Structures are given as structure tokens and as C-alpha cells.
Amino acid sequence: MFHKIKQISKQFHILILIIIICCFVGCGAQKKNVSQIEEDDGIIVGFSQIGAESAWRTYNTRSVQEAAAERGVQLVYDNAEQKQENQIKALRSFIAYQVDVIVFVPIVTDGWDNVLQEARDAGIPVLVTDRKIDVEDQSLYAGFIGTDSLKEGRNAGLFVLDTFKNEREHFDNDKEYINIVELFGTEGSSVALGRAEGFRDVLETHPEFRIIYSKSGDFLRSKGYELAVEFLEMHEDIDVIFSHNDGMTLGAIEAMEERGLHPGTDIVIVTIDAQQEAIDALREGKVNCVIECNPKTGSEIIKLAEKLAAGENIPRIQYVHEEVFYETDDLSLIEPRGY
Numbered sequence: 001m002f003h004k005i006k007q008i009s010k011q012f013h014i015l016i017l018i019i020i021i022c023c024f025v026g027c028g029a030q031k032k033n034v035s036q037i038e039e040d041d042g043i044i045v046g047f048s049q050i051g052a053e054s055a056w057r058t059y060n061t062r063s064v065q066e067a068a069a070e071r072g073v074q075l076v077y078d079n080a081e082q083k084q085e086n087q088i089k090a091l092r093s094f095i096a097y098q099v100d101v102i103v104f105v106p107i108v109t110d111g112w113d114n115v116l117q118e119a120r121d122a123g124i125p126v127l128v129t130d131r132k133i134d135v136e137d138q139s140l141y142a143g144f145i146g147t148d149s150l151k152e153g154r155n156a157g158l159f160v161l162d163t164f165k166n167e168r169e170h171f172d173n174d175k176e177y178i179n180i181v182e183l184f185g186t187e188g189s190s191v192a193l194g195r196a197e198g199f200r201d202v203l204e205t206h207p208e209f210r211i212i213y214s215k216s217g218d219f220l221r222s223k224g225y226e227l228a229v230e231f232l233e234m235h236e237d238i239d240v241i242f243s244h245n246d247g248m249t250l251g252a253i254e255a256m257e258e259r260g261l262h263p264g265t266d267i268v269i270v271t272i273d274a275q276q277e278a279i280d281a282l283r284e285g286k287v288n289c290v291i292e293c294n295p296k297t298g299s300e301i302i303k304l305a306e307k308l309a310a311g312e313n314i315p316r317i318q319y320v321h322e323e324v325f326y327e328t329d330d331l332s333l334i335e336p337r338g339y
């Protein structure tokens with residue numbers, strides 16, 4: 001009898017969740033990927049994801065969902081469709097439902113203080129993943145796990161420096177600079193800011209390198225194409241493209257080839273993520289350096305969420321393992337990427 005009552009209360013509990021999410025996030029919540037909540041005793045994790053702007057993001061989402069399923073964790077997933085206001089609504093719905101832990105990918109660094117204060121007032125621990133946040137009170141979240149974007153930018157800068165280190169000897173008279181185009185990620189996102197900063201840190205003591213064009217393509221392949229059309233019309237003497245993600249790179253390559261250019265030869269390209277299509281382009285000589293940004297963080301994220309739910313502490317900052325793939329490597333050794 002007790003078990004029957006428990007099951008009824010569980011179903012009632014689940015119904016309340018759906019209603020709350022509809023209220024907070026609008027009835028479109030049913031169209032959002034609110035995952036089917038299994039009736040078991042696992043912890044309940046509210047997971048607010050940015051959207052599906054790139055192959056990297058889609059894989060990252062799948063990684064978390066699969067890890068939650070494997071460990072019997074009930075995941076309430078919300079796709080913010082690239083809008084911070086949708087993320088804040090989702091976090092509020094998680095708070096109203098009193099999930100055990102909140103996990104979120106902050107699309108940008110700022111604007112989270114109030115909603116994280118509400119989560120703390122509700123006694124719900126928060127794990128930040130993939131991108132970082134800037135908050136007045138660092139205790140508003142328990143910890144961060146994700147990529148080291150500053151290091152990614154530095155690795156890109158070091159590759160460019162190394163590629164052209166002997167170039168000055170070959171400069172013909174009127175060429176003074178190595179001209180760089182930067183395809184910037186989402187404005188205000190910690191990963192774009194970090195990649196840009198790391199890249200500039202390396203080159204700032206080498207004035208012969210200059211960035212002649214830098215615009216945000218929002219990590220989107222379509223915008224990478226549009227920006228390439230623009231910068232190829234604006235500049236004739238481009239030596240390097242530094243792209244904050246493979247999606248934008250692949251769009252730019254398409255625009256270059258439409259104009260009879262040979263990416264990787266006419267213009268050196270360094271890109272970040274290491275999705276399969278970028279590794280394929282590296283093997284084809286269309287890209288010269290691919291810096292891995294690891295999206296396969298689901299298992300670690302769920303383990304950290306379980307620790308938080310159990311009242312345990314977690315590391316403040318945890319960076320995931322990442323590699324750099326160079327055109328000179330034995331590229332046959334690179335495992336299939338899965339994304």
C-alpha cells in the first residue's frame with residue numbers, strides 16, 4: 001500500500017514539474033527537450049544547455065544525457081535556443097521544482113548573480129560547465145568543469161608564430177606584416193574571450209604579426225561563411241585565419257574555395273574544437289592546425305553532480321584533457337571523433 005502511495009506521489013511530483021516548466025518557460029517547454037523523467041530514485045539534475053549551434057554542442061549535450069541515463073540520474077534538460085533569458089527562466093523552473101543540483105552552460109559570462117542567489121537561497125548547489133561566469137560572490141556556484149580557453153588561444157598563437165618564424169627572411173620588400181583574420185566566437189562568452197586573449201598574449205611581443213579583421217561568427221558555420229565573403233572582399237593579403245571553432249572554419253573554407261582559393265595553402269588556418277570534419281580537412285591539407293576542445297564531459301559532470309547532491313565538496317576548477325593536432329603529425333593515429 002505504501003509503495004502504491006509513493007508511486008502516486010511520484011507521478012504527482014512529475015506532473016508538477018511539467019506544469020512548472022510550462023509556466024516558467026512557456027508552453028513551448030513541451031517542444032523543448034525536457035527529457036522524459038524516469039520514475040526511479042536517482043537524484044534530479046536540472047541541466048540548462050545553450051542550444052545546438054555546433055556539432056560540438058550537440059555532442060556535449062548527448063554526452064551529459066547518456067551519462068545521466070547510465071547512472072540513473074533524472075535529467076531535466078532545457079535547450080535555451082541561444083538566449084540567456086531562456087537559461088534564466090529554466091534555472092528558475094529548476095529552483096521552483098527543487099531539483100537536487102543545477103548544471104548549466106552559461107552562454108555569456110555576465111548576468112547570473114540574481115538567479116544564482118535564488119538557487120543558493122533554495123539550497124540548490126550549482127555546477128558551471130564548459131563556459132565560465134563572472135559573479136560578485138564566487139560562492140554562488142560550487143565549481144567549474146570545462147575547457148581551458150586561454151590555453152587554446154595560446155596554442156593557436158604559438159602555432160602561428162612557429163609557422164612564420166622564418167618568414168621574415170622571405171618577405172619581399174613591401175611586405176611588412178603577417179596579416180591575421182580572426183573569426184570570433186559568441187560575444188561575451190568566456191571561451192571566445194579566453195581564446196582571443198591567449199592568442200594575443202603570444203603575439204603581442206611580435207609586432208610583425210597583426211590582426212587586420214576580427215568579427216563574431218557566433219560559433220555558427222553559416223556566419224563563418226558570411227564573414228569570409230566579407231573579409232575576402234576587404235583584404236587581398238591575408239596570411240592566417242584564426243577561427244574560434246570548426247563550424248565557422250568550415251563555412252569560411254567553403255567561401256574560399258568558391259573563389260578559387262586553396263585553404264591551408266594560400267591561407268594558413270588554425271581552428272578549435274577538433275570535430276571530425278576539421279580532422280578530415282587537416283588530412284586534406286585544407287587546415288594546418290586543429291586544437292581540441294573536449295565536449296565529452298558528461299560522465300565527469302554527472303559524477304560531480306552526484307557529489308554535490310550528497311553534500312560533498314568538488315574541485316573549484318577542473319579542466320578537461322585536450323590535445324593539439326598539427327599538419328606534420330601522423331594523422332592516421334587520430335581516433336574517430338564522434339562529433
Ligand code: GYE
Pocket residue numbers: 053054055056057130131147191219244245246247272273293
Ligand atoms: O568551441 C563551439 C561551441 O563553448 C567550448 O561553443 C564551447 C564552444 C565550442 O559552439 O563549437
